[in-house]
Amino acid sequence: MKRFTGAAVISAIALFGGVFVGAPAQAADAPTVVLSGGSAVFGLDPANIVATASVAGAVQFSAAGVVVKGCEAVLTTTATPFVAKCLWTPAAAGKTVLTGKLTPTDTTIAAVSAVPFNVVVGVPVQGVVSPINMYVDEVLATGTTGVLAPFLGGGCAVTSTYILGQTIVWRVYANNADLGGAVMDSSNTAKAFITVDGVAAPIQMAYGNHSGAAFWTAILKTGAAPLYNTLGIINFKITMVAKDSSVAKVLATKRVKSVVDGKTVYQNVSYYRNTTLKTPIAGATGVWSSHFNPASQLTLFAVPTK
Numbered sequence: 315m316k317r318f319t320g321a322a323v324i325s326a327i328a329l330f331g332g333v334f335v336g337a338p339a340q341a342a343d344a345p346t347v348v349l350s351g352g353s354a355v356f357g358l359d360p361a362n363i364v365a366t367a368s369v370a371g372a373v374q375f376s377a378a379g380v381v382v383k384g385c386e387a388v389l390t391t392t393a394t395p396f397v398a399k400c401l402w403t404p405a406a407a408g409k410t411v412l413t414g415k416l417t418p419t420d421t422t423i424a425a426v427s428a429v430p431f432n433v434v435v436g437v438p439v440q441g442v443v444s445p446i447n448m449y450v451d452e453v454l455a456t457g458t459t460g461v462l463a464p465f466l467g468g469g470c471a472v473t474s475t476y477i478l479g480q481t482i483v484w485r486v487y488a489n490n491a492d493l494g495g496a497v498m499d500s501s502n503t504a505k506a507f508i509t510v511d512g513v514a515a516p517i518q519m520a521y522g523n524h525s526g527a528a529f530w531t532a533i534l535k536t537g538a539a540p541l542y543n544t545l546g547i548i549n550f551k552i553t554m555v556a557k558d559s560s561v562a563k564v565l566a567t568k569r570v571k572s573v574v575d576g577k578t579v580y581q582n583v584s585y586y587r588n589t590t591l592k593t594p595i596a597g598a599t600g601v602w603s604s605h606f607n608p609a610s611q612l613t614l615f616a617v618p619t620k
Contacts, residue, residue: 345369345423347416349431351399356407356435363412365428367396371418375400378410387417407437437605445491446498446554446600452612455481455533474612478545479537482612484508486519486530490556492598494563494586498554499528504597505555508532512544519552530554536614548612550604556597564589 347367354361363382365373367390375385385400404410414428454471476482486506488498496502499521506519519530536542563586570583604611 343368345371345416345418345426347373347414347426347428349412349414349428352402352410352412352431352433354402354404354433354435356404356437360401360403363400363402363414365390365398365400365414365416367398367416369416369418369420369423370396371416371420373398373400374415374417375402376413376415377402377404379413390416404435407435409434434607444600445598446488446556447491448486448488448552448554448600448602450484450486450552450602450604453483453485455483474606474610476536476612476614477618478543478614478616482534482536482548484519484530484532484534484552486532486552486554486602488530488554488600490598492556492562492595493559494565496563498530498556502557502559503554504557505553506530507553509551509553510534510542511549513542516553519554542614545614545616547608548614550612552602554600556599558594558597560591560594561588562591562595563587 345368347365349363349365351362351364363375363377363385365375365388367373370390370392372387372389373385374387375382382400382402385402388398388400390396390398402412410433412431412433414431415425416428417425451472452474454473454476456470489495490498490502493502498506503521506521507516508519509516513534517532517534519532521530522528524531534542534548542548565584566587567582567584569580571578571580573579
């Protein structure tokens, strides 16, 4: 007759009784919720913030610590992936932190918060708070490609990345709404200059003809001291000041005669006419600085070693 030890008997009883001794029950995985979306432009239509959860439930969305109105408890879809969406209208431009809290439908599961999600609310790149509107770009000066000349050509290429020893040329095109959208040129501009962080004196801009196209230019030479040699993003600001004006272009309407299908007709046509002002217009000031993301900002690099 076979003998069973006490341990063997206990194991056998536990096995036949339907209980597995020695292996603790697995705890259910904690729920998760992840945020995405939120790519918005300030002042335009709302943007979708998307929450993707591991279980069904309701999501409370917040922006900059404030619960988004109308998104206090947005239900997820009932089937996987469990998604909830919130229409969000940003209160301001710039960096914003989005958060979300999931309350599962299953009340035995605890609520969980998403990892904070950072977004940047867009602003118009060329927007200026002034009647003067500017467009700005930078080009590589001809003949300043230095040791990389065989690879970069002869210059005049539009680019935002430069290598130490190259010369940067700003090209600025501007129009003045106070003067009926007239081009800002040397006849109606009192001041035009660029201030660069790390450069003591403002760089004066000049207006002139460049192979048939006229615009404002300014030059920054880079290289060994005393030339500009601070590597990284070049922070700069462009300022233009219009001259005071006693004459302005005014939008007007006139009747123009034309023949259509053999019949004489008169049409109202808009045009600008010069008007002498009793009270001169004080010259407006326009300021422009880049709002591009860091990857496309004006940047100076060291000469590659290989």
